[in-house]
Amino acid sequence: MNELQCGTSPIVGFRFSLHPMTDRFVEVIKGAMKETDTSAVWMHTDDVSTVIRGKQAHVFNVAKAITLHAAKTGVHVALNGTFSVGCPGDSAGDVYLDMPDELLNQDETKQYVSSQFALYPMNNPDYMSVIYREVDRAKERGVFNESMHYASGIHGDIHDVFDFYEEAFENARSDAHRHLVMTVSMSINSPSHEGSVKR
């Protein structure tokens, strides 16, 4: 029951699924995984999702690179996932905390993405103010889209959006409250975005 033991490891995890809305979905997913350098993270794929674990910077770098590679096919793709820290489970991936800091994926191609996120700071009586603060940060960063039930809309260029997500995730946890969860849903190349000024 490794998922039920919370610890103090700084290892960050992202359990996600990438959904290309095309008959060629296998090809798009495999291509995106192949074009991404995932050597800095521990990775495991099952029949529902993929999990990557390692240093925060590498986890966000790999998550963005896989998404961007899939996006560049032009296909409508969705990314759904949960970032977690402070509940490391077993220590199988802890060796990845010794990886060098240099980011291995550097593609700067611009890509509009529309997304939604929610922060869940666990066992923190003051969690609502943490959420307020990070939503305010999105507004300051120029990536806030709209308020909505149970989430906040975040959009813009994929690099700005992932930068915000990493910054929010970094800031929403503390030594006193280590267990943090952040869900992200992202839509790219959607027919709903055609002709949108948001592009």
Place this chain on the structure above:
Amino acid sequence: MNELQCGTSPIVGFRFSLHPMTDRFVEVIKGAMKETDTSAVWMHTDDVSTVIRGKQAHVFNVAKAITLHAAKTGVHVALNGTFSVGCPGDSAGDVYLDMPDELLNQDETKQYVSSQFALYPMNNPDYMSVIYREVDRAKERGVFNESMHYASGIHGDIHDVFDFYEEAFENARSDAHRHLVMTVSMSINSPSHEGSVKR
């Protein structure tokens, strides 16, 4: 900032996206929505996701019906979503709490689904024991698949799986700890399931 005010309304919400991995994704999504009776829930769709809100039983009934209708096309579909209660935001949907209890979608077609879920009982110092208990419940109900980082695997017939999710969601909250979040990722008609004994 309606998402930032937690309250005591019993209204349940489910923010989700349905991803048919086919070029005909628009047709599959629209078909599933059209064939489902959604009159017992408040519903809003944006460019990333759809949110339904109402009585717990109706929210789970509608979520399952939309998923089952999409699954019956035979296409590989994924469902990703977050159930929430105790953080109702504005009261726009509260009128739906007056709906009759009778469930409006009754399709009993069997369908194998593989899924993963995570429970996030907010501001509850004892949250890990809540999670333990509900994972044990999955084992008792015969829908537990496997342990994994950050989630638990749940599979079986769609009706048994949704019954478990509703039961877990009902039991993981209390009057003392009203704000509960549950994420669910589901994969249906996946090529990964072909020939699997799990079917």
